[in-house]
Amino acid sequence: MAGKASSVERVKDRATGLDKFVLREARGSSAEVFLYGGQVTSWYNTYGEQQLFVSKKASFKPPKAIRGGIQICFPQLGNHGVLEQHGFARNRLWSVDESPPPFRDTTYDCHIDLILKQSGDDLKIWPHSYELRLQVALSPRGDLILTSRIKNINADGKPFQFSFAYHTYFSVSDISEVRVEGLDTLDYLDNLQSKKRCTEQGDAVVFETEVDRVYLSAPPKIVTIDHEKKRTFVLRKKELPDVVLWNPWDKKAKAMPDLGSDEYTCMLCVGAACIEKPITLRPGEEWQGRQEISSVPSSYSSGMLDPEQIRQLQHI
Template sequence: MNHSGAESNQRAAVEVTKDKNGIEQVILQNTRGASVRVSLHGGQILSWRTDRDEELLFTSSKAIFKPPQAVRGGIATCFPQYGSRGLLEQHGFARIKIWVFDENPPPLHPNDSNGKAYTDLLLKPSEEDLKAWPHSFEFRLRVSLAEDGYLTMISRIRNINCKPFSFSFAYRTYLSISDISEVRIEGLETLDYLDNLCEKQRFTEQGDALTFESEVDRVYLSSSDVIAVFDHEKKRTFTIQKQGLPDVGVWNPWEKKSKSIVDFGDEEYKKMLCIDGAAVEKPITLKPGEEWTGRLELTTVPST
């Protein structure tokens, strides 16, 4: 299954392996040796490494890789619910289901295929899902790794029901950082946010950048399409570009909460930051036959 796009350039590769529980994973590798690992368990991205073999995503040392547990870390897809805003389990069911490969994915746009490795995963509702959330949908997730190491996720969700449905959505992204107290986020200043630590009350961000000195669990509303996370110690900046995802979830459990999370190390909050491209405040409604697209692109650049 090598749909690397650039056939003339065999070094952009797509390889399928299995984890120790027998669940298939796809490894995408670009021409420079950067890689992305995606699991069919939850359609989850478990690893994104630079061409110098540096891991850019955080996964807890206590993460559980056995369905129906969600994996603590990487990039998870929250659908059809984000957080506890709804009747389903936390963050919806997509992140705990076993997805399938599309063996013949539609090709990338010709201008887009240069040296790019990609894979398409599909989620279709089971009988059980339809009992919990009675809406028929097709969900296609395309994960691609470009020549320059950019990681892109494109979700396409189609309503194949005879009636409309609504959902919320997020890419829950655990970034690996040097130290949470050395990190700042730009692109959220002046925005309103819902604070999950204050019963989802609405506040306005006053700071000119977001820094961390205690637990944070917020959803920033109607942000611009580009957010930057500066890691001073690693001299690295993550850029998060998004389309169809107006909101941004920001989470760090800090010390006390970390100790209460079973699949999370007591001190691991120092090395991670969750920043989620999301559509939460105004759920997305699809009429029969309609399709929604949500796109997230992550890049990293050295910074001073």
């Protein structure tokens, strides 16, 4: 791919017939983004390695959300009131944003801008007018950057409140060989114990059973280490204080029709979120949140970076 220009191409997915965008960065990384759900379903790094997990049993038929990739969870995460699980943004058809306003942060050449607006059906269950913009970009280093902007365009003068998450499914070698660093001593809400507030006791999170947690007020950088693949995911976030951590383990996986019974072993959800303290917007106000993911072909050792990591992370 050296010497070639970056490109963004709109195509129909052969397997599903749904419209998607294929982003190809000049140095070799690529990503796929479906208009359905505004969902990233593929991210290959510059080494040609797939970084995201999508279940072989995933449904691409509305209104079922796509199991894997990066789901956009808005206006809630979880299951509360009349709204569907994780909100409705992840199973609506988005549009291309033809004239997005300027972003505060750097915009890379290889990107696509999408927009979601309320429908009549949405207004019945969540009576607010909004614009949800999403930019998906690849940096020259192959990093995947998602930036979301939510604006209150209510004409009745009413504010609205929402929570938000990038529900990110990483592809891992074996869940038992994975650890997540950067969450030590933090409080978290344990969804397996009715959102009981707990405190992380370990210096890293390892996985031996089902995990469904929201870590609160997490630092801006979280690291997921896959020892077997010698791969480290570095997640950086802005205006998204919390981190969602999820793996269904064996019993729940077997009960999920769109997840293979043993696929839990090769996936882990680690995503930036704003859950504990929902965001309130008055009419005309806009919120912006961002998640950047880098994949480093090496692993941490006792929290220290090796020289190769230092070289690569200095530029992230």
